[in-house]
Amino acid sequence: MFKNYLKLAWRTLLKNKYFTIINITGIGIGIASCLFIVQYVFFESDFDKFHKDSDLIYRVTQSRFENNMLVENSSMNFSAIGPTIKRYFPEIKAATSLGKQDCIVSVDGTYGDIKSYKENEVYFVDQNFLDVFNFPLLRGGKKALKLPNSIFLTKSLAKKLFGKEDPMGKTIRIVNFNQGTNLELVVRAIMEDVPANSHLQFTCLVTTTETLGSWHFIDEYAYVKFVPGTNVNNSNSKLSGYTNKYLGDYSDGITNIQLAFQPLESIHLYSDLTKEISVNGNGKFVWFMLLIASLILIIAYVNYINLSTIKSMDRAKEVGLRRTFGSQKIALIMQFFLESLILSFIGIIIAIILVLLFRGGFEGLTGIKVTAFFWTDYKIWLPLLTILVLGSFLSSLYPAYLLSSYNPVQILKGKLPIGGSGIFMRKCLVLFQFVISISLIIGTFTIYNQLEYMRKKDIGINLERNIIVPAPSNNFESQMGGRNFYQKMQSFRASLEEYPEIESVTSASSIPGIDLNWTRPYKRKNAVNKNNLYATFSIGPEFIDQFKIGIVAGKKFSRDMISINQMPTGNTPILINEAAVNAFGFESAEKAVGEFLTDSNGSGVEFEYEIIGVIKNFNQKSLKETLTPIVFRLEDGSSIEYYAVKVSSQNIPASISRIEKSFKENFPASPFEYFFLDEFFNKQYKVDQQFGQIFTVFAGLAIFITCLGLFGLTLFTSFQKAKEIAIRKVFGASVFSLLMLLIKDFLKLILFASAIAWALSWWGLEQWLQGYSTRIGINFVFFILATFIVISIAFVIIGAQSWKINKNNPLKAIKQE
Template sequence: MLRNYLIITWRNLLKNKLFSAVNITGLAIGMAACLLILQYVSFELGYDSFHKQADHIYRIESEHFQEGIVTQKRGTGVIEIGDELKKTFPQVQEVVRVSTWTGVVTAPSTEGILTAYNEDQVLFVDASFLRTFSFPLVNGSPDVLDEPHAVIITQSAALKYFGKQDPIGREIIMENHNQGHKLSGIVRGICQDAPLQSHLQFNFLVSRNTPGQAGGPKTWDAFTYLLVSPGTNTQPLQDKLASFIKTHQDGGTSSINYFLQPLSAIHLYAGLAEDISRQGDSRIVWFLVCIAVLVLFIAYINYINLSTAKALERAKEVGIRKVMGSMRIHLMKQFFLESLLLNLLGLIFALTIVQFTLPWFKELVGIAIPFTLWQQYPFIPILLLFTFIGALLSGFYPALILSAYQPMQVLKGQLYKTGKGLRLRKVLVFFQFAASLVLTIGTFAVYRQVSYMHAKDLGMNIEQTLIVAAPQSRRDSPEEESKFLRKLANFQTQVRTYAGISSFTTSSTIPGKEVSWYNRIIRRPDAPDEEVVRYHTLAIGPEFIDQFGIKLIAGEKFSVNSVKSENSIIPIMINAAALAPLGFVTPAQAIGQNIYSRNGRGRTFKLEIIGVLQDFHNRSLKEKHEPMIFYSQDGSSIEYFAAKVNPENIKQTVQQLETTFKNTFPSSPFEYFFLDEFFNRQYQQDEQFEKVFSFFSSLAVLVACMGLFGLSLLTTRQRTKEIGVRKVLGASVYSILSLLTSDFIKLILLANVFAWPVAYWGISRWLENYAFRIEISAFLFILPTLLILVTALVTVSIQTMKAARANPAKALNYE
């Protein structure tokens, strides 16, 4: 019996090659799209899961309040509480502090040659780091981090700095003048490179037991991780955490709340200011999950719709089988087996598509994602279960409904007159195109938002701006500082003479980079610490404002003498966003007013506002304008050089700049990039999301149109005689075309009623991520709707036009 069922199934596939190809291909594309998205989602959700103790690791994070409103979430600030925390809470097995560091790392060679690079993946860690996290060593012991000056480097860093030489026992020097650091370490071990799915990315692990200038690592802001005992209920620990920290750490205030975040949630759900690495976006991940569900939903609706429509052509087959003695259960088994076989073919085809398209998909999402879903235990059983359910659903109508008809009714052709199944197909087409419309409208909205961010005026000009990392060699004496400043002045003088450079300036940070320098500002010198507000702070050269084209709206700009007045009042500028928080109504009201800065040691400095700048987008348009304070650059806090270059002969200009830089600062690495490219990297995640969304939405529309093509093919075949009669009676091609397409077009138009509100809700939620965003207008809905309508009309017309132009004699000759 089974062999007979398989033979019949195979003959039906061969008999209807076009229909079978459309049906299986549509299903396979939907399955493949779903699998690719699920692999990406699985990758994002699987961050840090490779750690053996991942389920028991938590990070202490904080929420900062002002007048009852959360103003910032941070992961740093908790420093010297490890020993006390372990004593007070026995369920805490390890406390790990991790401090990030940036600067110049130099590895002197045995021949006296210096290998130096600017590094931003240096972590100062406690000795418990490698006992808590699973980063395998290829040389050395985790215990070496107990030693002072001990450094563990990754395999890629070892190759970068030492080539094929053995790095163990070699010295490295870490310098950052602006932070007051000059530290030396000895390489004591080599570890594997951090996996892509690690939120802790590093090239160097340095023992926090490494003394150095500016208090050393023990006084730096640190991310604090806890390893708790298996089975620990962390809620009681979290309830007592805030009061414990405030008791044991100076500066704890009631305006800060502390909580524990699981290691597995850090990548997608932290949302911290100045996090330790690139953060993911949970909203994007779950939006992609919705896309995967919708694409698969559309594919299966397609499949079910085509299968039920096709089943009508086999009504006589069912009638004859029942006359010949077939039982209803036999017919149900036959239809279900056919459906299962088609689903399995679709699944095999889908897996083939995934394997061939995975390299391209990796480029699309910008991550080298391996296809590892099949290695996860639940995946294969769940995949087979879904295939079985899909086969069951798509075979349900022909198996249950057709097998219930009486043979005489079927053989007289009365089945077609009942119209049963037509209502089901209309409902399915309605939901199919409603889902397609939601995805298409969403795609258009994402495209508009990304285009808006690229096109919007930033309030400054970053085009043709070349950025060079400034030297960070530590200057330990006034003589060294004076020597450096002379070199700096000489360097700037030479650079300004180049024909390819029209202007040149310096700054402590650049647009597109998160400002890590904060000033603790108060309005009165005797104000209590509770009134201190942290303001983003930049030190800029006197040419900065004009070179970047930032508009001055009140007061005056910095000059070369704007460092400090005779009475020790420091001149500053602020941006418009800082006016209201400082209590000023208008820019003019702020000019000449004094505010005060209080450092961590309690010393207070008097500041005078000499100018107010128009707000500009120092960060992505996702971020609102933050209050900012500007100091005049005195040479001590230079992080970057910025040169406005002419577009002609850029290569020659860069070579000139590099030669002068190396001659002036021979021990510092020369590294450069263009500011517009650097700034636009902030939108890389949004651009990738746009590409992924657009591609899979297009696939959904393609699959829906394939289904529409299949339905139009079956409809015209079933109505061949009707079309012939109408043409004999004088019906025009246009009238027949309208007759065959009107039902489909009505369903698509009706789908708007459902799709538009759902799309509006989804777009509104997504745009909440952006401080500066597009307006949701009718244009966002009308254009995608017209696009879907035209696409569907063309798809249906391909087959219906052929039927409408056919010779009626061929349709009626069998009569």
């Protein structure tokens, strides 16, 4: 019996090739889309879960309150936490602190030359790092972390530095002059490259000498690993006692520091803190993509239900004969189920082909590597096959039930009842598709508009046409140091200014788009110290003009100041931004000018600074983050980390060549690198832009599948109204009037669907936009435009069908029983 059903199902599909192709195309694209989205979802959801007992690993976060108001919620913490927290919490199995620096990494070449590279992900760790995390070692052992001046290289960096040579035991120099780093290290281990789904991304691990850390500077990241069975909520409640023990003298009645344990597995998707060690994902985006995957698959099967209903009219007599000879409803359901299952199976094959064809584009879009045989992963295929079988059953149930419920005698006489619940059900399904299509179009427009708004919004600083060149280190450049090195830096700047296509050159300790981790405990002169650490930004005298930052009050730095590095009053000049005016409690920017700030070093020596001007706020980081209070110092050559070269828009490649030539002439031992500042700054929006692109692609596929269904339903409508259309045509009806006859029911559904889609879209977009501190308003023009687009698509599809009907001989339709 089953074999007979299978043969009949296959013959039926071959007989109705036109509808079979439409169904298979929709289901194939739907399954392929789901496979891609599921791959994306699993990748994002599995971040950091490759570590052994990853559910027991937590990051220690820090929140700072002033007058009981939250002013900072940071992922970065005190370096003393790692060495001390285990003593206070016996339930902690291991604890570690780590810092991150950009360094020049160099080794001696084979022919006496020096090979050097700028590495942005150098982690300074303690000996417990690999007790908390499980990054596999290829050579060496984790005990080597206990040896001072050791470096663990990833496989890629080892190959980059040493090629085919054995790196074990070799010496490597790393330098970051601004951070005071100048080390010779011994390679003691080679590691596997860090997995892409790790929020910790490094090229090497460095250990120096063990220290007790600091309770004054927030400059490292702290992680702990709990003993299995620990109630972390109880441990969280004990953190206030730990904080009071070690930070009791930090609190002044105004400032309050609170620590918390954050699960490692939640960092990538659900962390919304400042000073993250890497760019995080977004949990809302993952859920949105899962929703789209579900909708795409549902739309594909809704199409199948509607098109199967259409073709069931051609099979009415077959079903009538089966019912007359005693066939049961269950047998009919089995017959339709097998047909649906065959379609789904063919759809899977097509989906696999599509995945293989387009996986390169998907990888470029998401940055996620799709393995050649990822579909063998049961976590992907088991739920998907369950959905397919369930979808095949449900999509076959309705057509089988519809036909089996008709009177066999009426069916054999050719009197097939069409109406009632059957038409209502089809209208509901079409309404559902239109709601989804309109909602997705509204979402696509809004997401694109929000991303463009963030990208183009005035952030208070002009980043265009600024080429950033990481500065060399005086310790690295042949140990020249001091005045000679500073003269070389001046020579480099002067040589660039000779080129007419280079508009200006400046230098700084940081650049927009990077966390300002250089902080100092400034306070107003003769005021109570609130124990706050303020970001410090060292800039050249050209910085303000080059980046077109507005002056609110006072004056800016000048080149005259850099030669004496002090004001005539004997005080070091500084600038502050508007956010710092509020943070220090000045009544206004004008009243802040001429006031003094003080700062003291670790030995208690106090330094005094005079505020000579207040500049406008600009976004140092993305628009998602609040404005940072910043103190600007005049660079003296010792704190230069970056050169910013503003070039004209004409012949930029030639400008880059000139910059490289001048750099190598002045700093022959240092690696030359460059990047465009606006592109670098916009990388902060990578996750948002990626989501926008993925959403647009798969929303477009969902709309395409809906169009396939609309095309099939147009055929159904023309089948229903065949005689009416033929008679109207005989009496001289125009193509337009026939078009309106076919589309009027669809127009009603589209308008009704618009009302539902508008309400759903408004609610959904409000939820999504809440994640942005700087956001657009909901634009109802997009709502109207989405409805217009769907109506236009319906007109095109139904118009093509009307034109086809107009070509047919009306007599054939009139003669049909």
